[in-house]
Amino acid sequence: MDVASEHCECFHRAVSYLEIRDLEKHFVKKSGGLLSHHTDTIKAVDGVSLDIRKGEILGLVGESGCGKSTLSRTLMQLVPPTSGSVILNGENLSALGPHEIRKRRLDFQMVFQDPYASLNPRMTVFSTLAEAVRQRHPKMKGSELEKKVTDLMATVGLDAGQMRRYPHEFSGGQRQRIAIARALAPEPKLIIADEPVSALDVSIQSQILNLLKKLQADLGLTMVFISHDLGVVHYVADRIAVMYKGKIVELGTADEVFHSPKDDYTKRLLASIPMLKAV
Numbered sequence: 001m002d003v004a005s006e007h008c009e010c011f012h013r014a015v016s017y018l019e020i021r022d023l024e025k026h027f028v029k030k031s032g033g034l035l036s037h038h039t040d041t042i043k044a045v046d047g048v049s050l051d052i053r054k055g056e057i058l059g060l061v062g063e064s065g066c067g068k069s070t071l072s073r074t075l076m077q078l079v080p081p082t083s084g085s086v087i088l089n090g091e092n093l094s095a096l097g098p099h100e101i102r103k104r105r106l107d108f109q110m111v112f113q114d115p116y117a118s119l120n121p122r123m124t125v126f127s128t129l130a131e132a133v134r135q136r137h138p139k140m141k142g143s144e145l146e147k148k149v150t151d152l153m154a155t156v157g158l159d160a161g162q163m164r165r166y167p168h169e170f171s172g173g174q175r176q177r178i179a180i181a182r183a184l185a186p187e188p189k190l191i192i193a194d195e196p197v198s199a200l201d202v203s204i205q206s207q208i209l210n211l212l213k214k215l216q217a218d219l220g221l222t223m224v225f226i227s228h229d230l231g232v233v234h235y236v237a238d239r240i241a242v243m244y245k246g247k248i249v250e251l252g253t254a255d256e257v258f259h260s261p262k263d264d265y266t267k268r269l270l271a272s273i274p275m276l277k278a279v
């Protein structure tokens with residue numbers, strides 16, 4: 001190895017926040033009749049290796065059922081991988097026990113497709129956000145906690161005067177802002193957003209996408225942005241990984257993948273974007 005590429009390798013390692021190595025998540029299902037011993041294996045994640053760099057938005061795109069959500073759950077250690085490893089800041093998460101994993105998990109938070117389903121309808125915005133803040137600061141209370149919740153609401157563009165309201169009193173876009181604030185509350189370093197705008201009106205989608213981009217820029221967050229929509233992913237992501245049947249089939253800068261795709265599957269995904277929906 002010459003000096004230049006050696007340097008390159010070091011630089012690459014230094015900026016990689018999350019390393020996914022040969023990750024597999026298989027589901028085994030019984031098939032046939034009650035007495036049958038036959039099983040089918042669904043290779044939802046089938047040998048994925050990816051580096052997520054500090055401070056980037058990595059877009060993960062692919063059609064429904066290709067394994068995006070399973071990949072995100074596996075890399076957050078919400079489900080154990082079948083094989084392979086997830087290395088966070090140089091530390092192999094797969095080797096840690098449940099207690100240690102729970103501590104590390106504060107550093108990576110998720111935002112889901114349906115904010116209404118992911119928010120507790122019986123908790124006010126204040127209670128929801130205060131509970132999430134206390135995951136990081138268990139002793140915080142009173143005016144300090146209220147100030148923190150006020151700041152979080154401002155960060156996601158919500159009126160702090162509404163913090164005593166319940167989720168159903170907000171619009172879909174506002175509810176997704178609450179869900180984003182809750183993800184930010186434990187001061188994570190990485191956010192995984194799994195189809196965060198897929199349930200929203202097109203007119204609201206770009207507001208939420210712009211908010212996520214702003215948060216990444218202002219807070220230096222690292223983000224994995226998951227969507228089935230290549231147009232949406234191109235709008236927010238710095239790099240795009242294309243997933244097909246459990247594997248990453250293409251990886252490049254957002255513009256490379258969007259404007260000059262190499263893989264046939266990416267070309268098909270691109271051709272399927274309705275022109276009016278492209279943002």
Ligand SMILES: Nc1ncnc2c1ncn2[C@@H]1O[C@H](COP(=O)(O)OP(=O)(O)O)[C@@H](O)[C@H]1O
Binds near residue numbers: 043044062064068069
């Ligand atoms: N808990 C599970 N048990 C069995 N099969 C599952 C489970 N979760 C996901 N799958 C299967 O794994 C594949 C990938 O699913 P998923 O990760 O949800 O894809 P995506 O998020 O890209 O739509 C699908 O075939 C799905 O049916």
Ligand SMILES: [Mg+2]
Binds near residue numbers: 068
């Ligand atoms: Mg999914």
